Amino acid sequence: ACSARLRVLAWASAGHPPPLLATGGGAAYLEIAAADLLLGVDDGLVPELRYAEVPPATLIVLYTDGVTEHDRNPLSGADQLHAAALLAYGAGARPSASVVEECMFLSHLNRDDAAILTLWTAHEG
Numbered sequence: 001a002c003s004a005r006l007r008v009l010a011w012a013s014a015g016h017p018p019p020l021l022a023t024g025g026g027a028a029y030l031e032i033a034a035a036d037l038l039l040g041v042d043d044g045l046v047p048e049l050r051y052a053e054v055p056p057a058t059l060i061v062l063y064t065d066g067v068t069e070h071d072r073n074p075l076s077g078a079d080q081l082h083a084a085a086l087l088a089y090g091a092g093a094r095p096s097a098s099v100v101e102e103c104m105f106l107s108h109l110n111r112d113d114a115a116i117l118t119l120w121t122a123h124e125g
Helices: 074-090 096-103
Strands: 007-011 020-023 026-029 050-054 059-063 116-120
Touching (some): 059 074, 074 096, 096 116
Antiparallel strands (some): 059 116
16 A cells, blocks of 8 residues: 655745645645734734645645635635636646636636636655
C-alpha cells in the first residue's frame, strides 16, 4: 500500500475569504477562526500566516469576496463557488479560473471586484 504525500499550503487571508480546496472526493473551504484585517488598514499590521495540509492533485481556489457576493447573497454564492470548483476540478485540462468565472456568471459587468486565482498541487509520482 502506498500512502499519499501531503503538501503544506501557507497563506495569509489579509481580509479575504478562506481558500476552497477541490479534490476527487469533494470540495471544502479552509475554515479560519477569525479573518485578518484588510491590508492597508493599519501600517503595522502583519497578517497571520496559516497552514493546511493539502493532498496531491488538489485544486486550490483563492478569490475575493466579490466572487461569492456578486449577486449580493453570500450564502448562495458560497454554494455556487463550491459547485464551480468541483466542475473546474473535473475539467482539469481547461484553465481552472476561467471555468470558475464562467460558472459563477462573472463574465458580465459586476457590482463588486471579482478576482480568482487557482493553483494545483502536483499529482503523485
